[in-house]
Amino acid sequence: MKNESLLSKILWGGLVVLVLIPFLFPFLWILSASFKTQAQIVAMPPVWVFTPTLENYARVFVEQDFGRFLLNSSIIAVGSTVLSLVIGLPAAYTISRYKQNGLGIFILIARLMPGISYLIPWYILFSKLRMIDSFATLIASHMLVGLPLIVWIMVNYFDGLPHELEEAAQVDGCTLQGAFFKIVLPLSGPGIITASTLSFLFSWNNFMFSLVLSAEETKTLPIAVYNFVSYADVSWGPVMAATIVIIAPAIILTMVFQRYVIKGLTMGAVKG
Numbered sequence: 168m169k170n171e172s173l174l175s176k177i178l179w180g181g182l183v184v185l186v187l188i189p190f191l192f193p194f195l196w197i198l199s200a201s202f203k204t205q206a207q208i209v210a211m212p213p214v215w216v217f218t219p220t221l222e223n224y225a226r227v228f229v230e231q232d233f234g235r236f237l238l239n240s241s242i243i244a245v246g247s248t249v250l251s252l253v254i255g256l257p258a259a260y261t262i263s264r265y266k267q268n269g270l271g272i273f274i275l276i277a278r279l280m281p282g283i284s285y286l287i288p289w290y291i292l293f294s295k296l297r298m299i300d301s302f303a304t305l306i307a308s309h310m311l312v313g314l315p316l317i318v319w320i321m322v323n324y325f326d327g328l329p330h331e332l333e334e335a336a337q338v339d340g341c342t343l344q345g346a347f348f349k350i351v352l353p354l355s356g357p358g359i360i361t362a363s364t365l366s367f368l369f370s371w372n373n374f375m376f377s378l379v380l381s382a383e384e385t386k387t388l389p390i391a392v393y394n395f396v397s398y399a400d401v402s403w404g405p406v407m408a409a410t411i412v413i414i415a416p417a418i419i420l421t422m423v424f425q426r427y428v429i430k431g432l433t434m435g436a437v438k439g
Contacts, residue, residue: 194414201407208403223408226395231405233412236391242302243377243387244370247309248363251317254310256359259321260347264330271322278315285311286379293380300382308376313366320365324358325351364424368417388413 200208202219227233262271289308290299298304328351336346352359374389381387392409395402 197407197410200403201411203404203407205402205404208407223404224412226402226405227408227412231391231394231409233388233391233409236386236388237412239302239385240371240387243305243309243385244367246302246306247313247370248366250306251310251313251366252359252363255314255317255362256321256352257347259318260325260351262318263322263325271318274315274318277311278319282311282375286375290379299380300384302385304380305377305385305387308380309370309373311376312369312373316366316369317362320362321355321358324355328354360424364420367420371417372413 201223202221203214203217204220204222207214207217258270258274261267285308289304293299293301293304332350332354333343333346336350337343341349372389373387377385377387377390381390388409392406392413395405395409
């Protein structure tokens with residue numbers, strides 16, 4: 168029995184490794200390339216044994232001032248997520264408790280529309296308002312993704328909470344708003360963390376809105392990578408280092424809140 172159990176664990180572990188290889192290999196290749204020289208990156212056959220260098224990261228943070236772009240992305244991602252939560256949580260609660268299906272469908276349509284369909288009217292509008300290259304413009308544009316996402320995750324989560332909890336709070340003297348803030352929101356922690364994490368990641372990685380609506384003052388990390396791309400050449404080492412800088416916060420955030428994200432996404436999935 169012990170031999171069978173050990174064999175089963177080995178086979179299961181081997182299967183997990185085979186499944187993970189296609190997902191992990193690109194990341195590991197980018198990570199290793201960020202510590203190589205340009206000649207080592209483009210060498211054929213590939214160079215597997217090399218002396219790591221921090222030159223690429225020095226170019227990213229010293230020459231190109233990626234700290235400022237990192238701050239810009241953080242301001243926009245956090246701002247759009249917080250504002251989406253402020254608007255989206257009451258909206259989701261209203262849709263869930265009062266069956267505002269029309270509002271829910273409208274928000275869903277806004278989410279399903281291609282983001283590029285908003286770009287031209289938004290560019291014209293913000294150009295007239297002289298708000299191109301402002302944080303307010305980028306935060307508002309990123310909310311097009313974050314707000315509907317938060318609403319639809321939280322509608323599903325609020326549906327899974329018993330109505331009796333709020334009714335009991337109101338019997339004890341709470342107003343409807345008080346029950347929402349004191350009872351519903353604290354019990355919805357995993358759902359809120361899930362929605363916030365996904366909204367933040369969508370904003371953090373957004374390229375299209377930032378490309379059109381930002382300029383030098385509000386340039387974000389995905390746009391700043393183009394600083395290493397010229398007409399005749401691509402500086403692959405700094406590009407790889409910049410890519411690691413972009414994806415590292417997303418990986419850390421996902422790992423920290425992994426169990427909450429899984430719980431939030433599956434809440435209500437088996438509700439009968």
